Amino acid sequence: MNGDRLQRIVEEVVSRLQRRAQSTVTLSVAQLRETPPRALFSQYASVHVLQVDLPLLEQIANNDSSHADAVMIHEALAFGLRVQLTLQRRLLPAVPVKKLARLPLILCDEQGQPIMLHPTRLLSYADVARLPAGWLVLRRKCVVTALARETASARHIQFIKQE
Helix, strand or coil: CCHHHHHHHHHHHHHHHHHHHCCEEEEEHHHHHHCCHHHHHHHCCEEEEECCCHHHHHHHHCCCCCCHHHHHHHHHHHCCCEEEEECCHHHHHHCCHHHHCCCCEEEECCCCCEEEEECCCEECHHHHHCCCCEEEEECCCCEECHHHHHHHHHCCEEEEECC
16 A cells, blocks of 8 residues: 555545544434334444433333433444433423432523433532532432522522432
């Protein structure tokens, strides 16, 4: 193989990797179910799943291998894809915070507002100071310090406690 041909091959590989690194696919849960995993993982760097429901969140949190959607999301994470899930704001009190917080998922509501999960029992200023505006879902018995509450208000962070 001559040097020019090798150079063209390397340039093509680099070009394809750069296109993939900036590509995102947006799918509904039904479309995710129908998409072949190999095509998804090889062509995209980010997956955005719209209108995720509570049962699917539970399956993802529990790493339920009997449900194809949850398996697909875990496989996407294992392949290094960024996974963003959009869910309705009304579901936030029932989200399994402790288990989902362990996963490198990006969550947002139907308006595109970020949803952050706080899995510990204490919310302090240090936890809130680095967060963007959006929703912060807390565990049922989470204690919020006064400074954290004040900082959250100033930064337009709204608390939602689990039911």
